[in-house]
Amino acid sequence: MSLLSVKGLWKGYAGQPVLQGLDLEVPAGSLTAVLGLSGCGKTTLLRVIAGFERAERGTVSLAGRTLDDGATFLAPERRRIGYVPQEGALFPHLSVQDNVGFALTRSERRGKQVARLLEMVGIAPLATRMPNELSGGEQQRVALARALAPRPDALLLDEPFSSLDASLRSRVREEVHELLRGQGVTTVLVTHDQEEALSLADTVAVLRDGKIVQQGAPADLYEQPSDERLARFLGAVNLVAADFEDGSARTALGRLPVRGERGAIGRAAGLVMIRPEQLEVRVRSEDTHGAGTSAAGLGGRVEQCRYYGHDALLHIRPEHPGPTDLLLARVHGAQALPVGTEVTVAARGPVTPLE
Amino acid sequence: MSMFVAAEQAPSRWTRAWSGRRRWPLVSIAGASAAAALVLLPLVFLVVQAQQSGWSEVQRLLLRHSVAVLLWNSVRLTLACTVLCAILGVGAAWCVERTALPARRLWAVALVLPLGIPDFVVGFGWVSLEPGLHGYLAAVMIMTLSLYPLVYLPASTALGKVDAGLEETARSLGLGPWQTFRRVTLRQIWPAVLGGCLLVTLGLLAEYGAFEIVQYQTFTVAIFTEFKLGFDTVAACTLSLVLVLLSVMALAGELALGGRSASARVGAGVRRNAARVPLGRWTAVVLFALGALSALALGVPVGSLVYWVLHGGSSTLPSTSILAALAHTAAYSAAAAAIATALAVPVTALAMRHRNRLTLLIERLAYLPMALPGLVIALGLVSFSVRYAFSLYQSSLELIIAYAILFLPLAVVGVRSAMGQSSPRLEEVGRSLGHRPAVVWMRVTLPLIAPGLAAAFALVFISSATELTATLLLRPTGVNTLATQFWTYTTDFSYGAAAPYAGLMVAISAIPAYVLGRRMSTLARAGAQA
Helix, strand or coil, X not given: XXXXXXXXXXXXECCEEEEEEEEEEEECCCEEEEEXXXXXXXXXXXXXXXXXXXXXXXXXXXXXXXXXCCCCECCHXXXXXXXXXXXXXXXXXXXXXXXXXXXXXXXXXXXXXXXXXXXXXXXXXXXXXXXXXXXXXXXXXXXXXXXXXXXXXXXXXXCCCCCCCHHHHHHHHHHHHHHHHHHCCEEEEEXXXXXXXXHHCCEEEEEECCEEEEEECHHHHHHCCCCHHHHHHHCCCEEEEEEEECCEEEXXXXXXXECCCCCCCCCCEEEEEECHHHEEEEECCHHHCCCCCXXXXXXXXXXXXXXXXXXXXXXXXXXXXXXXXXXXXXXXXXXXXXXXXXXXXEECCCEEEEC | CHHHHHHHHCHHHHHHHHHHCCCCCHHHHHHHHHHHHHHXXXXXHHHHHHHCCCHHHHHHHHCCHHHHHHHHHHHHHHHHXXXXXXXXXXXXXXXXXXXXXXXXXXXXXXXXXXXXXXXXXXXXHHHHHCCCCCCHHHHHHHHHHXXXXXXXXXXXXXXXXCCHHHHHHHHHXXXXXXXXXXXXHHHHHHHHHHHHHHHHHHHHHHCCHHHHHCCCCCHHHHHHHHHHCCCCHHHHHHHHHHHHHHHHHHHHHHHHCCCCCCCCCCCCCCCCCCCCECCHHHHHHHHHXXXXXXXXXXXXXXXXXXXXXXXXXXXXXXXXXXXXXXXXXXXXXXXXXXXXXXXXXXXXXXXHHCCCHHHHHHHHHHHHHHHCCHHHHHHHHHHHHHHHCHHHCXXXXXXXXXXXXXXXXXXXXXXXXXXXXXXXXXXXXXXXCCCCHHHHHHHHHHHHHHHHHHHHHHHHHHHHHCCCHHHHHHCCCCCCCHHHHHHHHHHCCCHHHHHHHHHHXXXXXXXXXXXXXXXXXXXXXXXXXX
């Protein structure tokens, strides 16, 4: 059952449409990431769901309760939706515990609840600090604890980790993920970082041109994006020409199984997407040298090597410039090859046809 | 603007956009409308009164030879003083902020303190020691010495905020130190300097007391005399319109010279403070110059007050209780400060949170009294009350309203910077945590803006307590404030009797002014670092 549901949402500013008929279903208890470029309307979507802005058209409902449908509009304070803005937006005049207890009644504040929440986000020792004495990560945790305090039905996170520096980001991200999982709160997180979306969320919805273009499990999205733009947005891709026959694709890299059911049916030829980590690169030994395209793979030369530590991205120019003029292959960091190395490239696993 | 364009294209979207906004708080609208009406009231009745006499009479009044003399007097004084204040203010600010000046914290305070001494008290200080002092040069000297801090303060704040990186980049691009100052530093602080100069100009146009003391005839002095001694309301109102026109020209001049030009810092990165210029052999020269400035601007008036308080001197006028005058001053000023601050809150809140043409217009209107001398506001209120609300005429309420209108701009400035402390984002979060807007206002917005509200209150209070011109015109019969009692004694040459009243006014205004100045500069520094 979907807990939070947005249907046909339109919203614009100063005559410029931002959201244009957006549909989004957020399953109960899930963490759904809305992924999109900066300025694509992610924050606007959250603000409409939270009730800070009104929808121009469309409906927003939470657990069957209508929040906004043009006729009725529920004030933000009556929605039971927690909101963690980008900068955390802690109340600067209140201590950490008063921030967290803001939504609670006087008697609740006196009880153990605040302490329990602080414990939960791991900042119990900081209870009496003021917000300006906290680091960025600590501020985010306070903001999260504050939003969770009134036990909201849903939680909205607006780029919660983007203000943290890289080393801190992944740690806080992990902790928050654990925490939300433990709480079972239905959460919508918006981000422009595809790695963040893919690694954290149960479901990823990609927002583009004011609409959700595709929504699904991270692996489905990564492996079977609906079009080339989306494929490239989620990670590096190789697009290779292919002839389709009997549910497989014949390419310069050999005959490869086709993933899923779409694409190949009814078409004789087209492009298939192969992710860089699907390519297997082998240094060509003396005896196979000059063999060109063989059953073992496509011959080529390393033209560039981007070394990232845990892995490396090789740019390989095929010997016979044909359907693709440059192949990207992701290899183990230890396998980074010097520029100029002669290699053979083979593909593994199923490929995805693209329009 | 773009909203209006959209409205023409798609009316349905327009109405939807409106309903999409949070509902307008009725209390705010009522408050802001009241503020706008109050500000316009004196101006409207000034015009009504002036045109009573008919066009030919207006022409006769304005084309007199004496008007040309007044105009010439006002203009040459304004130009000389403004230029001198700019040079002194920027020069002193540069020495304090950018050189390795000894005891610079002390100088920073000493150079601002003259702001706490009302202009007419500075005039009193000089003339009571040197009775022969009068005319143009005396007026220029006294007004420059009392008004230069109006340039010094914004210039030093702006200099403190200029990123040293900009100047270093200019040097690395081949500019010499003087060229760098002229083309980079001065450009950065230019809007602040012009803003200060505008305040100087408006202050000069509005001044009455100091010029009366040194017997220099400006428009304001002439209008005051026309009304108070000649009982000619029509002439006074007509001449006042010229005064308003001069003030508006000063405002336009500031705009034309680039007073609002952008000087925002582009790009992120941490701002660095500039290295201080070592003064070397010049140390003695700079110390002497700043010392002389402080001695003339601060030492003479304060010393003179102390002298007269100590030596006393009898007055032939009946003695009145200084405590009664103090009580009146405090009561009127506190009431005016409360009203002005209360009006400034809805004006600012609407302009910042419900930004559109109407709310911006109301906010601009709230700044209008800056260009209206106290005398003009007083005359407008008199014209109104005499005709339509006689019970208001010469009542305490009328004086309080005049103060509130006159110093509304100060309250708006204070409240505006305070509102900046509370972002709408915080209020939204407060509501998403389940509290009604009124509760969020009490628990989030109010605590955050409270220090700013206190600052706005203090500014209006100080200014009202040291106001002379409007007070002389509007005070209820038989009631004396510190300023009016001081004035009565001064015009009677009873300097010894007058001095304690001036001393009290200076004490009331100097101490909070100093504290406020420190707070403002701390805020500015925090803002620059954030």
